[in-house]
Amino acid sequence: MWRFALKACGRWALALLGALLIAVGVSALASAKGGYGAALIHTLVSFARLDFGTSALSGQSAAQELAAHLPVTAHLMLFGALVALILGVPLGLVFGSSTIRRVAAPLIQIVSAAPVFCAGLGLAYAARRLGFEENPSLLDGLLLPSVAVGLAGTAAVQMVLRRAASQAQDGPFRIGLRRLGLSAMEIESVYVAPQVFAGLLDALGEVMLALLSAAVVAEWVFKSPGIADLFVKSIALHDWNMAALILFVFAGLTATADFIGRIGARFLVRAAS
């Protein structure tokens, strides 16, 4: 376990380093007029001093700007992750069971074929129709964007669970242990379930990617002033320092989710065995 953890730490550190280098590469675009190579070295040195430059949009330090917008996105992601777990886990487990997987798969596709922005507009439309326009703070607030992010997360979580369930269900040990005398419930709960949830943890990076992509769109559709919205604006106005820092945060979050997921999956399987 320790060897695995050390290896995972190494991978995580390398992933963060990669994310940092990409951010340096993007940030260097801001001062590339004197040559990109020189700008790259200059930015690298600045980053090493934890100086992430200033935002061309606000004139503030990029780090301060990020800190100001981060709470909105953090709230959105946390609530979205919660919705994703509450809805995605039961859906994934139900649709992952061998009896209805065949029928469920195309039906799920119909629902999950909707891009997040379509789902977001649909939610906004439904909210208006259901009379929520009388309470405009609801539309301008974080509830709807969080639900939109949560639905995208749900799609990712149920898909990962279905994949893990389909792999775990192929294990010959389910027949073997049944014949040896264990009940189906005991086999599913003691041996299959940890493998399925380990599969979910193992793909935590994948789920995080889905949540981040959804956050970008949801913040734009619902005009929530988070860092994803800030990223789109920064890119549109070529505010490379700001965009670089946000990219680093996003890539770092994915790498960290991947790292925690891998360690958690390993720990879960070990603990169950």
Added chain:
Amino acid sequence: MSTWRRILMAVGWSGLGLIVIAATLSEFLARNALGALHAGAPLSPPSEAFPFGTDLLGRDLFSETLYGLSTTVAQAGEAAVLAVLAGGLLGFVTAHLPRPSAASLRWAVGAFAAIPPLLLAILVIAATTRGMVGLAAGLAAAPLAFVRAFDRARRGNFSAHSAYARATGISASALLNRDLAYEFRDTFLPTVARALAAVAIILSTMSFLGFGAIPPHRDLGLMIAAAQRSYFQAWWTAAFPALALMAFILLARLAAGLDEGERP
């Protein structure tokens, strides 16, 4: 492969075929020229004259949806092939390189794979030119395809059959040939279909955010973005382009054999 899956794939490919035909013949099928203003009264609901209704500027939404679909399909096709070649193919090739080169490339591309493809595509567009939407979407989807292909080939490299192959003098290039023949060539069409669904989402979202199609050329994402001002009063302005987009994504996923990474 199960009969059920084959049926779904056949439905997916047939549907995609019809969409491609409709997109190709959009000039003939459309009742009005691209962007023709005041074809009817603004925000007319669906009727016999305008099956999908009209938008805020009185444009025939049926014709506009056909034009938008043709733009989305063309760009998605270009981007999907690029993602599969620049991602999948390179992933397989890299996995068979000597260990230090393979590990370095995996790390470098893996760092890009940690960024949501949508953001990557926007970044590529902003750093290059707005005209290269398909290229941007393809390049953005490529890192994930690369990482998947690489990890798959690497797992194969550590399998018993690869060990036995090496013990009988089968070289890395011959093992790569196996991957190309059985993982890449034989699964090329489903992989392209899967990529088609993924890049269609990226492309339309880019346009929705204002980084994609440039007017007067409109794709489905841009049409839906434009409908934001009117769809509370006239649902059809957003609904039909959105349905066309969802149908395209759904059919592409069916053509991929419902493979979202799930085992058959």
Added chain:
Amino acid sequence: MSEARTIFEIKDLGVSHGETRELDAFSLTLRAGETVILLGEADSGKDAVLRLLGGFLDRADELTGTIRFGDGEARPASRKTKPMARTAYLPGPAQHPLDAQAGAASQLARVIARKLDCPRGAAREELRGALARFVGAPTLETLDAPAGGLDNATLAWGLLGCASAMTPELVLCDHPFADISPVWADRLTKALKDEQARLGFAILYAAREPQPVARLMGRTIVMRRGRVVEEGEAQHLIGGQTHLYTQSLFKALPDNAQRSPRKAARGEPLLQVQGLSLIGDPKKAPRARDAIGFELRRGASLGLLGEAGSGRHRLLAALLGLERRPGRILFDAVDLNMLSEAMALRLRRRVAFVTSKEGALDPRMTLWDTVDEPLRAHLRIGRDLTQGYREAALKRVGLASHDGRRAVASLTPFDQRRLQVARAIVAAPLLVVVDEPLRGLDAIAQTTMRDLLAEFRVESQAAFLVITSDFAVAETLCDEAMVFDRGRMVERGPIAALAKSPKESATKALVEAALILSLSKAEGGARTPP
């Protein structure tokens, strides 16, 4: 003397699974302490009988006939009632009955606890006690490791301990020792018989090869496609079979008359090994008593005998340049230790493998591509030219009628094994490595495979390196053999001499395990056990 208690009585049992008729008019009565062996290939109907008696029938199973447990009333089998006898199921480790990621001991203790309705701690102690009774069994702590990391013999001991700890009336043995070396299969069978004598349970043993019949010596029912073709006591059946099918099954037993080892050919030396050590630090010079030296000439066949972990595969890895070890290895007059990895890879082009290891062939490849690959990859021969070689090779191994576009994954283990031989034939190798070639095969497949390899050996100019724990296989395929034990080569010599007068205990165990089978066939035997 009163007759033993009846455990169950099956009359006119018929089992259909969907469209397939699995079993027809099957009747069997089993009494306490009795052993019955069901012998047949995969589709013979043995599994249907086990499913009925174990209580794990499928929803799609349709049954006719009656079944009676103990002194109870006969009931229609179609009711699918739970078996009333206290039954223990004993599967083979190759069926992967345990979760590979979880500890084997904890899973077995859970099974015992469930069956005996006792706390898991007590069940664990029951398992410990059962293992302690068996000679040569691993400790319970060894079984605490994840099941996927344990070898087949260790797992088989655990499963046997689990069955025994349940103090059953009936043990359903589902090919329990089929993929285990003869020495360990003998020990496990002996332990099973000892437990039967102690607890008085009945054994219903499903086997696909005749070796368990010779080891267990019980009443044997030969089955084919759901019907009984012959029945009788083991010693009578081994001595002479009436039905042609039974004869073909019993051909798999080693036979003294079949042994005609070819004399060591006097071709050029292919492998020359000096001062090679398999134990200790690979970077240090070996101690003299650990050093191995031998020569293998073209056309000759050398057996590497021993149990799993004895050092045979380590030696092979060194011989092929896959693992660097101190000592000198000349392959076709080239010093392997002087070669770069790329050059060693080129040299290995003249090596072919026939092995029982799972996944030795790429499951994605088609049958044709698998045979063609050595020609295309090594000699750059086009598809049009490979066709002739491929067809000839496939014809020779009996796979010519198969669809060549089928994926390897869809082939049976026997067909995959034959495909390996076809691949070896087209590769025209200098060295053929044969690794446990008969393990895991049905009786008829074993006979066919043994004959195929013997023919290939005679016709080929290649040297053979036969890795096996089955002395009978070595006797069929080898001129000479080296016996390995715990990383050391303990004995070597001509195969006939080793069979006649083995000196080391490892060699004696191997010879004895094969001898039990051949003696049973020879009815008194030409040789006496050492």
